[in-house]
Amino acid sequence: TQLLEQSPQFLSIQEGENLTVYCNSSSVFSSLQWYRQEPGEGPVLLVTVVTGGEVKKLKRLTFQFGDARKDSSLHITAAQPGDTGLYLCAGAGDTGKLIFGQGTTLQVKP
């Protein structure tokens, strides 16, 4: 059974601070997705990483896929209150179904 461990589960920081969210597994995934979800709404895709060692940047967000394609990280630079939300990592299995991590609830205080 493929599992994704996401940490930390909760994070409360001040505006302007940096943070990193980790997503780890003992299994290899064909790709890994990062989503952001607002309460009661569907997850919104932020990025897909496919190649081991791949790094993608989306403004102040930097996503990295581990060399062995078992882990990933999301780094936010100079966090802003608008970054507040639930961040989910999800690994794609052989058939495309997504295995989600437990999520990280981020609160950025002004």
Next chain:
Amino acid sequence: AAGVIQSPRHLIKEKRETATLKCYPIPRHDTVYWYQQGPGQDPQFLISFYEKMQSDKGSIPDRFSAQQFSDYHSELNMSSLELGDSALYFCASSLGTVPLRDEQFFGPGTRLTVL
């Protein structure tokens, strides 16, 4: 850009009733996935379809069934509803070819409440 459409957005049912959830994928997307998300939990995979054929099945109760139609929309049929079925149900769509298949776009969800 067009997104995934789900209907209804909210549904209230009594125990033992039936419910039908509909999903309209992004145009040209041929793959549909259904996920269930309980309160405070991450989404759990239920079932998926590629080109109108079931491609994978997760922890979906036997009381649930689903299909994908010729226009690629999908319906999730839920019978003998139980209190524990109360959750957010998401549909996601993607193109069926790897690695694009993994890039799934989610709909806004249907909130099912079973009383």
